[in-house]
Amino acid sequence: MPKDVTLEAHATAPRSVRDLQKYYQKLPVAFIPDTTPHILDFRNLDSAAIDANSSLKIIETISPEKLAEVYQQFLEGQVDPTTLDPVNVYEHTSLPGLRILPSLLPIQVQETLLSKLLLRDLSNQEHLTNVHLHYNVPYPDTGKSFFDLPESTIFSPKDPDLHKPLGVVEILEKKLRWMTLGGQYNWTTKEYPDGPPVRFPQDVRNLVHGIFPSVEPEAAICNTYSPGDTLSTHRDVSEEADKDLVSISVGCEALFLISLSPESQEENAVSPTIVTPPKPQSHKHKKKNKGKEPPPPPPPLDDHTLIIRIRSGDAVVMGGQSRWAWHGVPKVIGDTCPEELTQWPNLYDRQSSDNADTIDWAGWMKRKRVNLNIRQMYDSSNPN
Numbered sequence: 090m091p092k093d094v095t096l097e098a099h100a101t102a103p104r105s106v107r108d109l110q111k112y113y114q115k116l117p118v119a120f121i122p123d124t125t126p127h128i129l130d131f132r133n134l135d136s137a138a139i140d141a142n143s144s145l146k147i148i149e150t151i152s153p154e155k156l157a158e159v160y161q162q163f164l165e166g167q168v169d170p171t172t173l174d175p176v177n178v179y180e181h182t183s184l185p186g187l188r189i190l191p192s193l194l195p196i197q198v199q200e201t202l203l204s205k206l207l208l209r210d211l212s213n214q215e216h217l218t219n220v221h222l223h224y225n226v227p228y229p230d231t232g233k234s235f236f237d238l239p240e241s242t243i244f245s246p247k248d249p250d251l252h253k254p255l256g257v258v259e260i261l262e263k264k265l266r267w268m269t270l271g272g273q274y275n276w277t278t279k280e281y282p283d284g285p286p287v288r289f290p291q292d293v294r295n296l297v298h299g300i301f302p303s304v305e306p307e308a309a310i311c312n313t314y315s316p317g318d319t320l321s322t323h324r325d326v327s328e329e330a331d332k333d334l335v336s337i338s339v340g341c342e343a344l345f346l347i348s349l350s351p352e353s354q355e356e357n358a359v360s361p362t363i364v365t366p367p368k369p370q371s372h373k374h375k376k377k378n379k380g381k382e383p384p385p386p387p388p389p390l391d392d393h394t395l396i397i398r399i400r401s402g403d404a405v406v407m408g409g410q411s412r413w414a415w416h417g418v419p420k421v422i423g424d425t426c427p428e429e430l431t432q433w434p435n436l437y438d439r440q441s442s443d444n445a446d447t448i449d450w451a452g453w454m455k456r457k458r459v460n461l462n463i464r465q466m467y468d469s470s471n472p473n
């Protein structure tokens with residue numbers, strides 16, 4: 090699907106999409122139903138949901154042999170295909186071109202991916218983060234990670250009038266929201282900088298390209314969310330290529346809202362000439378809604394919109410018409426991280442016990458969702 094040149098990176102989503110985002114953002118976790126026609130939940134699918142006439146279809150199944158080949162290279166060790174399940178690729182009639190691959194990555198691959206991204210790539214000074222916008226970042230020694238820094242490490246603000254100094258615990262628990270890999274996307278201008286991009290980590294590239302040959306990973310955003318964090322509705326329109334966008338999630342579960350709803354006639358009629366100031370795409374930190382009152386019923390879902398419960402190891406591919414769809418993350422659901430990942434980064438192998446100032450990070454993932462959002466920036470894999 091060729092990119093429509095009128096797509097504006099700073100535009101605002103249609104009201105119906107913003108209303109859904111707001112509703113699920115406010116909805117207390119206790120009221121997120123297990124089964125609902127509103128939320129597409131692949132772990133609670135009944136087989137009738139995917140019969141020949143339904144809106145949900147399996148369009149492909151990836152074989153364990155194919156998966157084992159890719160994981161073997163990524164894990165640098167033998168992977169027995171008989172230990173893997175085939176992975177179904179789903180499509181829904183509401184969002185043509187959107188593919189959903191529940192339970193794609195086995196736990197060991199998820200754990201290794203976390204280590205590559207957050208222990209290795211985060212310590213590479215070429216990969217910028219939101220923390221760099223306001224803080225001087227004290228890097229760990231070569232071969233070490235931010236999770237190895239002593240508890241006394243302080244990040245000093247660039248402007249002390251605006252921000253206070255923060256310790257490494259506050260930075261990694263609360264402040265870190267994104268890191269960029271490859272082409273260093275600028276979240277403020279919503280553009281990729283000119284000049285040759287930073288080299289994309291080869292092993293992560295091979296993992297993604299091995300499963301999704303339709304995309305050559307050139308840039309990625311690694312988002313880290315805590316429960317209460319949201320990602321407001323936006324479209325990813327800064328890439329020059331119309332190649333698939335691959336989104337892989339690890340850790341806590343989340344609600345993912347995606348829509349191809351057009352602006353309603355009513356909205357156009359009310360203010361055809363008024364330009365609503367663009368809302369910055371922000372990662373807000375919201376207080377938990379502790380209300381005990383049952384919530385009002387959700388706003389209606391039209392047949393161009395889906396809300397998907399995304400779990401650890403799931404992948405979503407935005408291709409075709411859905412490549413430029415509106416999407417956002419209204420809710421991250423705490424205490425849903427798979428048990429096997431809650432000990433990551435498992436300091437017992439790594440920490441030297443003689444250093445009393447070393448932090449035990451076990452449990453960090455219990456409060457985190459990590460999303461790797463991979464894009465191809467240019468139509469050919471060589472920008473020149």
Ligand SMILES: O=C(O)CCC(=O)C(=O)O
Pocket residue numbers: 310312320325336338345416417418460462
């Ligand atoms: O966290 C997610 O699932 C989506 C992230 C996203 O849309 C983005 O980084 O552009």
Ligand SMILES: [Fe+2]
Pocket residue numbers: 323324325416462
């Ligand atoms: Fe996005």
